[in-house]
Amino acid sequence: xxxxxxDPLFRLPFVTGLLLAPVAAIAGVYLRLRExxxxxxxxxxxxxxxxxxxxxxxxxxxxxxxxxAGLVATVKGLLANPGNHHFVMFxxxxxxxxxxxxxxxxxxxxxxxxxxxxxxYFTGQAHLLGALALLVTGTLFMSWLSQRLLMDRFFxxxxxxxxxxxxxxxxxxxxxxxAIVAVATTAxxxxxxxxxxxxxxxxxxxxxxxxxxxxxIAAxxxxxxYATAFVVAVAVDQPFGPVxxxxxxxxxxxxxxxxxxxxxxxxxx
Amino acid sequence: MSAEPLLRCQGVVAGYEHPVVGPAxxxxxxxxxxxxxxxxxxxxxxxxxxxxxHARIFQGRLDIAPGIELxxxxxxxxxxxxxxxxxxxxxTLTGASRRAxxxxxxxxxxxxxxxxxxxxxxxxxxxxCLGSAAEVVLLDExxxxxxxxxxxxxxxxxxxxxxxxxxLVVSHEASFIDAVCSRxxxxxx
Numbered sequence: 488x489x490x491x492x493x494d495p496l497f498r499l500p501f502v503t504g505l506l507l508a509p510v511a512a513i514a515g516v517y518l519r520l521r522e523x524x525x526x527x528x529x530x531x532x533x534x535x536x537x538x539x540x541x542x543x544x545x546x547x548x549x550x551x552x553x554x555x556a557g558l559v560a561t562v563k564g565l566l567a568n569p570g571n572h573h574f575v576m577f578x579x580x581x582x583x584x585x586x587x588x589x590x591x592x593x594x595x596x597x598x599x600x601x602x603x604x605x606x607x608y609f610t611g612q613a614h615l616l617g618a619l620a621l622l623v624t625g626t627l628f629m630s631w632l633s634q635r636l637l638m639d640r641f642f643x644x645x646x647x648x649x650x651x652x653x654x655x656x657x658x659x660x661x662x663x664x665x666a667i668v669a670v671a672t673t674a675x676x677x678x679x680x681x682x683x684x685x686x687x688x689x690x691x692x693x694x695x696x697x698x699x700x701x702x703x704i705a706a707x708x709x710x711x712x713y714a715t716a717f718v719v720a721v722a723v724d725q726p727f728g729p730v731x732x733x734x735x736x737x738x739x740x741x742x743x744x745x746x747x748x749x750x751x752x753x754x755x756x
Numbered sequence: 757m758s759a760e761p762l763l764r765c766q767g768v769v770a771g772y773e774h775p776v777v778g779p780a781x782x783x784x785x786x787x788x789x790x791x792x793x794x795x796x797x798x799x800x801x802x803x804x805x806x807x808x809x810h811a812r813i814f815q816g817r818l819d820i821a822p823g824i825e826l827x828x829x830x831x832x833x834x835x836x837x838x839x840x841x842x843x844x845x846x847x848t849l850t851g852a853s854r855r856a857x858x859x860x861x862x863x864x865x866x867x868x869x870x871x872x873x874x875x876x877x878x879x880x881x882x883x884x885c886l887g888s889a890a891e892v893v894l895l896d897e898x899x900x901x902x903x904x905x906x907x908x909x910x911x912x913x914x915x916x917x918x919x920x921x922x923x924l925v926v927s928h929e930a931s932f933i934d935a936v937c938s939r940x941x942x943x944x945x
Contacts, residue, residue, distance in 0.1 A: 522836075637849050641834050641841075642884075647809035648826040648894075696868050697842040 512709035532581030605676020605728015791937030852887025
């Protein structure tokens with residue numbers, strides 16, 4: 488069974504996930520910073536609904552996922568105080584729409600089912616290019632976005648007091664997350680995408696000392712969990728999504744080894 | 757002090773849904789430490805929020821000199837219950853890590869900010885503002901959560917910085933205002 492790991496057919500999905508997993512985990516860190524971690528599940532569920540609706544209209548699946556999740560991010564941006572209750576509404580709406588839209592065609596039902604199951608092996612070249620584009624975009628804008636998101640959290644008056652528009656970094660972040668979730672959902676499935684955004688960030692939040700370490704630990708946990716899940720899922724012939732979720736849940740236990748990692752940032756003396 | 761104020765507040769009535777404070781009139785000049793003194797509920801923090809754009813101005817005029825950078829220490833700084841940021845990360849955000857911190861601050865830089873006491877976090881946040889490149893620093897009730905020894909350290913910190921920095925300090929503690937401010941304006945609702 489393990490020889491399948493070296494099958495050229497599995498290389499593309501494997502590399503796609505390898506690029507996407509740390510990107511998703513780092514996006515999850517910033518969602519947690521903004522206390523918007525439940526938005527990851529909301530976007531993932533709505534992206535799945537968009538993908539199924541796209542099948543009904545014979546449109547590309549990833550485009551449907553992106554548009555639907557983008558629509559929700561736009562609505563969230565228009566809300567005065569978006570919070571968990573709004574994200575729960577989006578989750579319920581996404582779940583309902585995905586199932587109802589899926590019932591209109593056999594293909595739609597199959598796509599809906601695969602998004603729930605999380606079958607990484609069906610990913611195509613579009614996913615690989617999407618993952619690569621997200622990795623490059625995320626890397627290029629990381630410094631600009633990170634500084635502003637952290638200032639927004641800990642010194643929220645800085646932008647209004649100095650006449651600096653805060654909407655630019657907020658919208659840029661929302662759209663980056665939407666794109667990451669849309670690609671991750673159509674590649675890994677709804678729950679696996681959510682788990683990748685939630686668990687590594689949660690583990691890193693509990694363990695790390697210093698912001699740089701949070702990012703390193705989150706990306707590391709995501710990579711280890713992803714690679715392990717890929718091997719295990721192939722070896723035991725199980726759907727990838729649930730295997731990844733279970734491995735991430737097991738890795739969440741790392742949180743209980745708290746405060747094991749010291750800051751890499753030397754204090755000014 | 758230069759002739760042109762960095763901040764001019766002329767007959768400002770500020771509040772949220774309804775007016776809370778004013779009319780208030782004062783000017784803040786470069787290099788001074790101006791204290792806004794008043795009892796709890798007098799609306800001092802609302803005046804600060806009017807300056808940072810978080811409260812509504814019903815009447816009067818508030819002018820801020822163009823191009824100056826403001827730093828604001830909130831009465832209740834944002835502090836998540838679980839937060840992996842180190843003290844160093846926090847002061848780096850505002851650029852305060854470029855300056856040598858006083859001894860009271862340097863011992864707070866290494867650990868996670870969620871392991872600091874309320875008072876330690878408060879003085880670290882104040883240093884993040886004072887040590888930044890901002891020309892005007894707004895300190896809203898900076899003695900909250902501080903024990904007497906830390907208040908003393910804060911007085912020292914502000915006095916050390918008095919040479920080039922312009923500060924607007926809001927407090928209900930007259931002794932603290934007297935200790936750090938070069939001029940005082942009383943505020944009432």
